[in-house]
Amino acid sequence: MTDTEMRELIRTIVEPLVSHPEDxxxxxxxxxxxxEYLLSVHPDDVGRVIGKRGRIAKAIRSIVxxxxxxxxxxxxLTIVD
Amino acid sequence: MNDKYTAQAATTEAAIEKGxxxxxxxxxxxxxxxxxxxxxxxxxxxxxDAIVVVKKTNTKDAVEELLSKEVMLGEEESTTIKPSEKQxxxxxxxxxxxxxxxxxxxxxxxxxxxxxxxxxxxxxxxASETVETEKAEDTNNVSQEKKELFNEQDEAAVxxxxxxxxxxxxxxxxxxxxxxxxxxxxxxxxxxxxxxxGLIIGRHGKVLNSLQTxxxxxxxxxxxxxxxxxxxxxxxxxxxxxxxxxxxxxTAEKVQRTKRPVILEPMPAHERKxxxxxxxxxxxxxxxxxxxDPHRYLVVxxxxxxxxxx
Numbered sequence: 001m002t003d004t005e006m007r008e009l010i011r012t013i014v015e016p017l018v019s020h021p022e023d024x025x026x027x028x029x030x031x032x033x034x035x036e037y038l039l040s041v042h043p044d045d046v047g048r049v050i051g052k053r054g055r056i057a058k059a060i061r062s063i064v065x066x067x068x069x070x071x072x073x074x075x076x077l078t079i080v081d
Numbered sequence: 082m083n084d085k086y087t088a089q090a091a092t093t094e095a096a097i098e099k100g101x102x103x104x105x106x107x108x109x110x111x112x113x114x115x116x117x118x119x120x121x122x123x124x125x126x127x128x129x130d131a132i133v134v135v136k137k138t139n140t141k142d143a144v145e146e147l148l149s150k151e152v153m154l155g156e157e158e159s160t161t162i163k164p165s166e167k168q169x170x171x172x173x174x175x176x177x178x179x180x181x182x183x184x185x186x187x188x189x190x191x192x193x194x195x196x197x198x199x200x201x202x203x204x205x206x207x208a209s210e211t212v213e214t215e216k217a218e219d220t221n222n223v224s225q226e227k228k229e230l231f232n233e234q235d236e237a238a239v240x241x242x243x244x245x246x247x248x249x250x251x252x253x254x255x256x257x258x259x260x261x262x263x264x265x266x267x268x269x270x271x272x273x274x275x276x277x278x279g280l281i282i283g284r285h286g287k288v289l290n291s292l293q294t295x296x297x298x299x300x301x302x303x304x305x306x307x308x309x310x311x312x313x314x315x316x317x318x319x320x321x322x323x324x325x326x327x328x329x330x331x332t333a334e335k336v337q338r339t340k341r342p343v344i345l346e347p348m349p350a351h352e353r354k355x356x357x358x359x360x361x362x363x364x365x366x367x368x369x370x371x372x373x374d375p376h377r378y379l380v381v382x383x384x385x386x387x388x389x390x391x
Contacts, residue, residue, distance in 0.1 A: 059291035
């Protein structure tokens, strides 16, 4: 899977969950070991993407990490607040 | 898909683990080649990381992979893949309890029926028996409440969640996805039909459970009434339930025979719960869980009372 496809996937997962889909931002930080996606949402929506005890965040991550990403680096998803 | 992965970590075991994880395979399916053993060194001097190359032996289907674990656990060949029987389909909805709320609902709904059933057949081994009576009870109950529960907003929510699952699955790179929706009272089951079900299910149903969590959340956000979402692919839930029950039966028999506690592999909450519920009906054994999630595991031990009948 390529970068654009990955971005699309994350957006498709996250956008319906939040009440301000227009404020969903996705940045890519490439480090030596990871393709790190920095997900930021509207302040009111942070709870919605993290969930009780990180349940939703965990679910999103396990879907994202289950994807075979192009290249040797692994994907990482960070929620910024 | 990558078939080879070179991993580096502080210990050989950790490196192997890392490599297997990166490929998403089990140890049995991998050829492990240790390039460099780890060295502890002294206060960080002379320390060397282990390097291993993990190769994939055969590209097994993810589904098969899941089952191989059970074979290991059961110590004998398991015949877990059976064509699903129509009658059992109800059973998924009954026993697949992931959410606490789900549990509450079921308990209030079926408790009376279950206790009666339990008395009738004190040492029930066949789950289908209870399933059948529950089914009968369900239809009675449902016919009254069903009408008021079907409202437009709920329908829209179900539709939306179904669309959501479909787009997510498609974006995951799975092609030709169709979602079958089945509604029974306030439980909505989404079956994802595709050729690539392995991707949707993930290792030990991880992806499937995640999709279910997300579907559940959306459902609560959108729907008027409390609806419970179940997500399934290729009848995984059904198959998994059978596997878990088989494992439970075997373990219980072993405990009855040896009168020694048996510790099971760590497994997710809802599977532990299935075993607890299932073995509750067995005399002579009792169950409890130990350890912390995600490594919480279940212990089956002989009951304290010695007067049990075998």
